[in-house]
Amino acid sequence: MLLSIENLHVRYGGITALSGVSIDVPEGETVLLVGANGAGKSSTINAVIGLVPVAGGRIVFDGADLGAVPCERRARLGIGYSPEGRRVFASLSVTDNVLSGAFGLGRVKQKEALDWLCSVFPLLVDRAKQPAGQLSGGQQQIVALARAMASFPRLLLMDEPFLGLAPVWIKQISDAILHLRARGTTVLMTEQMARPALKLATRGYVMRGGEVRRSGTVEEIRDLALADEYL
Ligand SMILES: Nc1ncnc2c1ncn2[C@@H]1O[C@H](COP(=O)(O)OP(=O)(O)OP(=O)(O)O)[C@@H](O)[C@H]1O
Numbered sequence: 001m002l003l004s005i006e007n008l009h010v011r012y013g014g015i016t017a018l019s020g021v022s023i024d025v026p027e028g029e030t031v032l033l034v035g036a037n038g039a040g041k042s043s044t045i046n047a048v049i050g051l052v053p054v055a056g057g058r059i060v061f062d063g064a065d066l067g068a069v070p071c072e073r074r075a076r077l078g079i080g081y082s083p084e085g086r087r088v089f090a091s092l093s094v095t096d097n098v099l100s101g102a103f104g105l106g107r108v109k110q111k112e113a114l115d116w117l118c119s120v121f122p123l124l125v126d127r128a129k130q131p132a133g134q135l136s137g138g139q140q141q142i143v144a145l146a147r148a149m150a151s152f153p154r155l156l157l158m159d160e161p162f163l164g165l166a167p168v169w170i171k172q173i174s175d176a177i178l179h180l181r182a183r184g185t186t187v188l189m190t191e192q193m194a195r196p197a198l199k200l201a202t203r204g205y206v207m208r209g210g211e212v213r214r215s216g217t218v219e220e221i222r223d224l225a226l227a228d229e230y231l
Pocket residue numbers: 012015016017035036037038039040041042043044084192
């Protein structure tokens with residue numbers, strides 16, 4: 001198992017966000033967390049990258065307990081992260097935003113990453129020199145995702161990558177995820193828009209009220225995931 005989340009509890013002050021969530025992400029698979037607003041999807045992802053404290057349970061990545069690993073070192077272990085919403089370095093150019101995700105890779109790998117991402121996302125070529133803060137919300141989302149993909153991470157965490165995007169961009173992102181998967185990247189993603197995400201995922205977890213309600217192959221969770229989409 002590349003990532004095991006075992007009996008995870010997360011609290012924000014007096015609010016319980018996750019109570020006993022267990023999720024397995026096998027190497028090479030694309031695992032989808034679905035569920036309505038407030039289900040606990042972001043809290044799960046953010047606990048893995050280390051942005052929210054764990055109140056109970058443990059998270060094991062590639063055999064190592066992440067509890068002792070600070071947030072910034074988790075990226076160096078090979079965990080890529082694209083947060084919910086659009087997070088770009090507003091004053092940096094589009095190219096520099098993408099390259100910032102490949103920091104520490106060496107020049108040859110950086111160029112390979114940039115060339116590949118430019119071929120998947122034409123926007124990165126058209127707007128290469130423009131400050132990312134000047135792009136539309138959807139365009140910034142593409143830049144943020146490209147940045148998370150630029151390190152060719154072993155595990156890619158994506159929180160609502162499709163949110164608010166036009167179908168043409170959902171297609172570009174889906175193609176990029178499939179390409180990364182072919183290169184060996186494992187994916188854990190959340191999505192309220194279950195339909196396009198179910199096309200990519202191999203396994204899924206339906207969350208509600210801070211707990212896992214159902215898990216299994218995409219076929220096994222499809223009906224419940226689609227029912228939840230309209231909650
Ligand atoms: N910073 C915070 N402070 C207090 N409560 C929070 C905070 N972040 C999340 N919560 C609460 O924790 C619970 C789980 O929220 P979370 O953001 O993980 O859900 P989600 O499934 O990602 O929802 P969404 O689909 O809206 O993004 C919710 O009840 C939410 O109100």
